Amino acid sequence: MDSPLIVLYRAYLECLNSQAWEELSRYIDTHIAYNGEVIGLDAYRQARKDEFRSIPDLYFNVKLLVANEKVVACRLDFTISPMGDFLGLPVNGQSISFSENVFYEYEAGKIVRVWSLLDRAAIERQVSRP
């Protein structure tokens, strides 16, 4: 049976994938930190909104998902077509596939710390060089 955090985390991804921004505060703590930097819920929401604006086909696909009572770990697979630059690489609408290995620390049912690493090297290999 799925642990409570797995259910909660899948609901968070569904919230992102459906761009239900008004519901994001159910899943994300007010003082959320991203890769060691406290950015807060508003900046976190804005960053996700900006991503969907520059990546119209953004979708979070779960490849591997593990959780205990406090931490969720997920390997996410993406096949997306970012406009312009992405991670400093000139993607310009090309379809790229890559993964993210990400850990989420929960407190009181909300994500308080995200530790994310993206496979930028995979994207480098796919981006057409001039």
Add this chain to the structure above:
Amino acid sequence: MDSPLIVLYRAYLECLNSQAWEELSRYIDTHIAYNGEVIGLDAYRQARKDEFRSIPDLYFNVKLLVANEKVVACRLDFTISPMGDFLGLPVNGQSISFSENVFYEYEAGKIVRVWSLLDRAAIERQVSRP
């Protein structure tokens, strides 16, 4: 209580940290795949040996650890001093700190697939530029 895979995974890290190479086959499948490529146990062992040779102070520190019956997810913290280049960066013995977000898929009690991402950007920020 720790799940059986957590116990097994911690023993694997202890095997690495103590460079007990003859015991590695207890933890790693003969046909192990690393980031999607089947490399096999011998090449996997050799790669780890080579790392310890070029990084004399290599040590695997667990920051976050989660597991279910089939998958282990770990965020590992490193503070190490690689000789020469590391990930294509001129580290040359400088002490660097970075993390790895890594997933391990187990079958029959051994790791069959590793999905690893290293925080190369963190190292880039630390390496002294000429």
